[in-house]
Amino acid sequence: MEAPKYRNALIVGAGEGLSASLARLFAREGLRVALAARSIEKLGALCAETRANAYACNATEPDGVERLFGLVERETGTPDLVVYNASARARGPIVDLVPAEVAQAIAVSAFGGFLVAQQAAKRMLPNKRGAILFTGASASVKGYAQSASFAMGKFALRGLAQSMARELSPQGVHIAHFVIDGGIKSATRPDPADRPDSMLDPDAIALSYWNVLQQPRSAWTWELELRPWVEKF
Numbered sequence: 001m002e003a004p005k006y007r008n009a010l011i012v013g014a015g016e017g018l019s020a021s022l023a024r025l026f027a028r029e030g031l032r033v034a035l036a037a038r039s040i041e042k043l044g045a046l047c048a049e050t051r052a053n054a055y056a057c058n059a060t061e062p063d064g065v066e067r068l069f070g071l072v073e074r075e076t077g078t079p080d081l082v083v084y085n086a087s088a089r090a091r092g093p094i095v096d097l098v099p100a101e102v103a104q105a106i107a108v109s110a111f112g113g114f115l116v117a118q119q120a121a122k123r124m125l126p127n128k129r130g131a132i133l134f135t136g137a138s139a140s141v142k143g144y145a146q147s148a149s150f151a152m153g154k155f156a157l158r159g160l161a162q163s164m165a166r167e168l169s170p171q172g173v174h175i176a177h178f179v180i181d182g183g184i185k186s187a188t189r190p191d192p193a194d195r196p197d198s199m200l201d202p203d204a205i206a207l208s209y210w211n212v213l214q215q216p217r218s219a220w221t222w223e224l225e226l227r228p229w230v231e232k233f
Helices: 018-028 041-050 062-075 099-127 148-171 202-213
Strands: 008-012 032-037 053-056 081-084 130-135 173-180 223-226
Touching: 008 018, 008 062, 008 099, 018 032, 018 041, 018 081, 018 202, 032 041, 032 062, 041 053, 053 062, 062 099, 081 099, 099 130, 099 148, 099 173, 130 148, 130 202, 148 173, 148 223, 173 202, 202 223
Parallel strands: 008 032, 008 081, 032 053, 081 130, 130 173, 173 223
Antiparallel strands: none
16 A cells, blocks of 8 residues: 655744654655744754745744745645644642743643644645644643643643544544653753663654654554653553
């Protein structure tokens, strides 16, 4: 069975780490890449490396997200692969949390995911093809102390993905949610010397996203958990 082929990728919440690994992988596989973030100044080197276009966008603003998709369509191509990789949190004891900061964190983690997915689905459904991927976290399935806003946002994003998978998969659009259960390795956050491979390699995570994208429709994954060996279930 022939693997799905994608042409134009949009990554929302772009920056260093996982989104950069995804951009590089998509570019190597021949896709045209668009990157969206609240601040795009930090994306210059990545754009040069991947030949990506960068777009400034606040994912919590409906008009801004609609405008983003219009620009991407005109300048990069209508996205048939969209990744929502944005999130936010307000840490602290429940009695000390500032309601406005909690509302903003939930808006970025969940409401922004809805807005981006809605615009993506409007463009994919007429062609009955495409993929929308959501980056989740340990907090998608278990709430941690002093991390209520992150848990609420990620639980909501997971619910969105599950609902969309049931609605859109029969119409040819692949929806997948990735539970990233562990810390992601970076230049400033390397593996401890005494615990090799205890951090998630962003290139390895990106490869898992790509593998899911290659699945035949008869055996689609809607959710995948990724964790290093040190994490407990």
